[in-house]
Amino acid sequence: MERVPLVDYLVLGDEPHLVAAECTDCGARYFDRRSACARCGGLEFGSADVPTEGVLTTFTIVQFAAEGVEVPFVAGVVDCDGTSVKGNVVNTPPDPEHVTLGMRVRLTTVPVGTDADGVEAVGYGFEPID
Amino acid sequence: MAENVWILGISMTRFGKHKDKDTLDLGSEAAIGAMRDAGVGIGDIGVLAAGNLIGGNGFGQLLQKQIGQTGIPVYNVANACATGATALRVVVMAIKSGEVDTGMAVGVEKLSGAGLLTGNARQAEGGHWVRDGRYGAVAPLDGRVGTETMPGVFAQIGMEYAHKYGGADFELFARISEKNHAHSTLNPMAAHRKRFTLDEIMNDVMIAYPNTRPMCSANVDGAAAAVLVSETKLRTLSLEQQRRAVKISASVLTSDPWTDGCQVLPDINTLTRRAAATAYEQAGIGPADLDLVELHDCFATAELVHYDNLGLCEPGGAADFFNSGATWRDGSTPVNVSGGLQSKGHPVSATGIANVWEVATHLRGEAGDRQIEGARVGLAHVIGLGSACGVHVLERSAA
Ligand SMILES: [Zn+2]
Numbered sequence: 001m002e003r004v005p006l007v008d009y010l011v012l013g014d015e016p017h018l019v020a021a022e023c024t025d026c027g028a029r030y031f032d033r034r035s036a037c038a039r040c041g042g043l044e045f046g047s048a049d050v051p052t053e054g055v056l057t058t059f060t061i062v063q064f065a066a067e068g069v070e071v072p073f074v075a076g077v078v079d080c081d082g083t084s085v086k087g088n089v090v091n092t093p094p095d096p097e098h099v100t101l102g103m104r105v106r107l108t109t110v111p112v113g114t115d116a117d118g119v120e121a122v123g124y125g126f127e128p129i130d
Numbered sequence: 131m132a133e134n135v136w137i138l139g140i141s142m143t144r145f146g147k148h149k150d151k152d153t154l155d156l157g158s159e160a161a162i163g164a165m166r167d168a169g170v171g172i173g174d175i176g177v178l179a180a181g182n183l184i185g186g187n188g189f190g191q192l193l194q195k196q197i198g199q200t201g202i203p204v205y206n207v208a209n210a211c212a213t214g215a216t217a218l219r220v221v222v223m224a225i226k227s228g229e230v231d232t233g234m235a236v237g238v239e240k241l242s243g244a245g246l247l248t249g250n251a252r253q254a255e256g257g258h259w260v261r262d263g264r265y266g267a268v269a270p271l272d273g274r275v276g277t278e279t280m281p282g283v284f285a286q287i288g289m290e291y292a293h294k295y296g297g298a299d300f301e302l303f304a305r306i307s308e309k310n311h312a313h314s315t316l317n318p319m320a321a322h323r324k325r326f327t328l329d330e331i332m333n334d335v336m337i338a339y340p341n342t343r344p345m346c347s348a349n350v351d352g353a354a355a356a357v358l359v360s361e362t363k364l365r366t367l368s369l370e371q372q373r374r375a376v377k378i379s380a381s382v383l384t385s386d387p388w389t390d391g392c393q394v395l396p397d398i399n400t401l402t403r404r405a406a407a408t409a410y411e412q413a414g415i416g417p418a419d420l421d422l423v424e425l426h427d428c429f430a431t432a433e434l435v436h437y438d439n440l441g442l443c444e445p446g447g448a449a450d451f452f453n454s455g456a457t458w459r460d461g462s463t464p465v466n467v468s469g470g471l472q473s474k475g476h477p478v479s480a481t482g483i484a485n486v487w488e489v490a491t492h493l494r495g496e497a498g499d500r501q502i503e504g505a506r507v508g509l510a511h512v513i514g515l516g517s518a519c520g521v522h523v524l525e526r527s528a529a
Contacts, residue, residue, distance in 0.1 A: 004259050004268055005268075006267060006268055006269060006271075006274065006275070007265045007266055007267050007268075007271070007275065008261070008265060008266030008267075009265065009266075028388070028390075030393060031265065031393075031394075032264035032265050032393070033264040033265075033266070038388045038393070039388040057290060057293050057294075058286045058287075058289040058290035058292075058293055058395065059286065059289060060277065060281075060282045060285035060286050060289065060338045060339055060340075060341075061336070061338065061339035062273070062277045062279060062281075062282045062338045062339075063335075063336045063337055063338060063339070064279065064281070064337050064338070065272065065273055065277065065279055065282075066272060066273075066278075066279070069272055069273035070273060071273075073273060073277075075276040075277035075282055075286065076276070076286065077276075077286065077290070077391070077394055077395050084390065084391030084394040084395070085394065086275055086276040086394045086395065087275055087276060088273075088274065088275065088276065096300070096339060096340075101289060101292060101293040102293060110274075112268070112269055112274065113269070115257060115258040115259050116257055116258055117258045119258065119259055121259050121268045121269060123269075123274050123275065124275075
């Protein structure tokens with residue numbers, strides 16, 4: 001089955017990982033399409049693979065969200081060896097007993113859905129490392 | 131050196147549900163109230179800065195059509211939750227520039243009954259995947275890659291502080307809310323004036339852990355307005371006007387400078403720290419000199435980080451500072467004696483002027499049951515996510 005990543009910065013395949021745009025001048029990293037570097041104004045970017053393991057530096061357990069968004073879910077930020085990444089914490093119950101500040105997590109893929117052409121969209125999340 | 135700017139008159143409507151009043155009724159009430167408080171008329175106002183996010187374009191001109199069309203320049207401003215503070219700042223700049231000696235800032239919002247302030251409702255999906263936006267997303271990201279809800283974003287901001295420095299947990303955040311709701315019982319202008327026990331707060335509906343419903347700012351209707359004058363102008367006015375005037379010792383607006391990770395989770399800390407540092411320098415005072423602070427407690431998790439950002443405590447020491455009782459109304463640095471946004475309410479564009487009203491009312495000795503006795507210096511702070519931070523330091527008249 002054909003698969004597409006949920007976002008441009010997710011690379012699927014045998015070893016799914018995230019790719020950041022890295023400013024050639026100052027090294028600042030971004031996940032969106034850039035006009036310039038917000039830190040130094042630089043115009044050139046390379047791409048940098050982001051480590052797939054990291055530490056959960058903050059989270060919230062969302063119980064109320066916009067219509068159509070499934071709740072509860074855990075939203076958080078993971079420090080992947082110096083690069084901050086936004087993502088959900090998945091594959092663990094969404095409660096403060098199972099999700100804790102400072103826990104170690106790793107990148108995993110999450111199915112998003114299949115379109116009318118039979119193409120599967122695949123997103124990402126972070127799961128606890130036991 | 132540009133001259134000092136003073137608050138001559140200031141007014142806010144009661145915050146809450148105003149079923150029979152629209153945006154213009156509320157804005158007019160606040161503006162006319164501020165002019166009456168100042169002892170001036172619309173003909174004295176040289177510049178108007180107006181903020182209203184929900185009502186559409188040209189609010190300032192629509193307001194003029196109700197309170198007086200004098201042909202003065204209008205600046206319609208928008209800066210999220212810092213919109214009111216931005217309007218105030220525009221008038222301060224206009225007076226400091228010497229172009230006018232008297233101006234008015236107004237902020238209004240009708241938010242009663244508005245639901246969660248968040249991203250967009252998710253559309254039904256189907257058809258085929260199409261890449262969209264700056265992340266090339268084939269589907270909406272809210273809920274799939276983090277959260278766009280305000281309670282969730284600010285929950286993470288508080289939890290990030292907890293991770294960095296320790297000492298803060300669900301219960302501590304709930305205790306901050308307990309304080310603000312307790313304070314609100316003394317404030318007749320607040321939308322909600324019910325005291326909650328800690329248990330009630332922690333067992334209420336969870337919105338985004340660790341923020342339960344009473345720990346979130348309330349969507350309400352309200353307006354606030356202020357008339358500002360130059361010091362030169364003030365000295366020509368009556369002794370009574372001079373006695374009640376409140377000095378704006380610092381007026382600062384910042385945006386968020388680039389910091390590591392700031393485009394992943396908004397950094398509301400750095401711009402607040404910078405605004406506070408600049409404000410203390412402008413005013414020639416330090417945080418220890420503050421008799422009261424109204425800060426932007428849009429969520430209980432946000433109040434904690436701003437103790438630190440505003441320099442009220444040692445770096446990293448916000449939890450200990452709160453636990454010491456310092457921020458209760460009988461503590462060393464009373465914070466949000468109005469009840470804060472969690473109980474007073476948060477009509478977005480009005481908030482940044484209403485918190486200045488609160489501080490000014492204490493400095494004038496007119497705060498009634500909730501008066502902080504002998505208050506001489508106070509600070510008002512707001513954050514609009516995106517971000518914009520407004521800090522104003524106010525001082526009682528020496529006259
Ligand atoms: Zn750069």
